[in-house]
Amino acid sequence: MSRALFAYPKQAQFGRVLPKNKIYEHTSPSPALKALFVQQIDQIVWQYKLAPETINLPAKPAVPEIQIFDITLKTAELDHDVLRCIDKAIPFPIIFQLSHDNRIQTIATYKRPSEADNNKWVIDGYFADDWQPIETPRQPLPVALDLQGLYEQLLRRLLPLPPREQEALKNHVERLAQWHGKHNEYQKLQAKLNKEKQFNRKVEINAQLRRLKTELEQLS
The missing domain is CATH 4.10.860 (DNA Excision Repair, Uvrb; Chain A)
Known part of the structure; x- marks a missing residue:
């Protein structure tokens, strides 16, 4: 069983295809980056929206919602600049589920509001689980008191080093x-x-x- 594959609740399903040009509108990527989108990505689906109204957990300023994006790849590799571009276009933390050749991989960055400007988000490097067979059993969502606590648990499953006792996620990263x-x-x-x-x-x-x-x- 994968540490980072979760069974997201049906009531949180959003299931909308996100056209690439919608992302371009918000980020103005370079021609080279647009080329990567075309070469590497088949389809982006905004699959789940974890929010107070969908999973009954209160929002926090740093995590008002969590989005789950499914990305079907044309190639086994995905350039992290592509993910960074999507993260810049969507003002919420995102957990990405990549699929290619009957395998799936979870990947995300620690995304948080900038301390200097609350309207901007800080995007670090990306952390990924190993590729798994597409039929790998999924775990129930971790128990959390609010969306920030849930986000931290989802993200920590992708970090290769275990947390220290009482260690904040920022320090862990x-x-x-x-x-x-x-x-x-x-x-x-x-x-x-x-x-x-x-x-x-x-x-x-x-x-x-x-x-x-x-x-x-x-x-x-």
């Missing part, structure tokens, strides 16, 4: 970004070590690798 940065650094150093011929340089690189490994363990 920031820690994950630090972990990714250190992990990339570690991999580059490892590649450098494999090519290095000088003994002294090898000793130096090994010391750096040990330090990074400790830091990665602390962030995990």
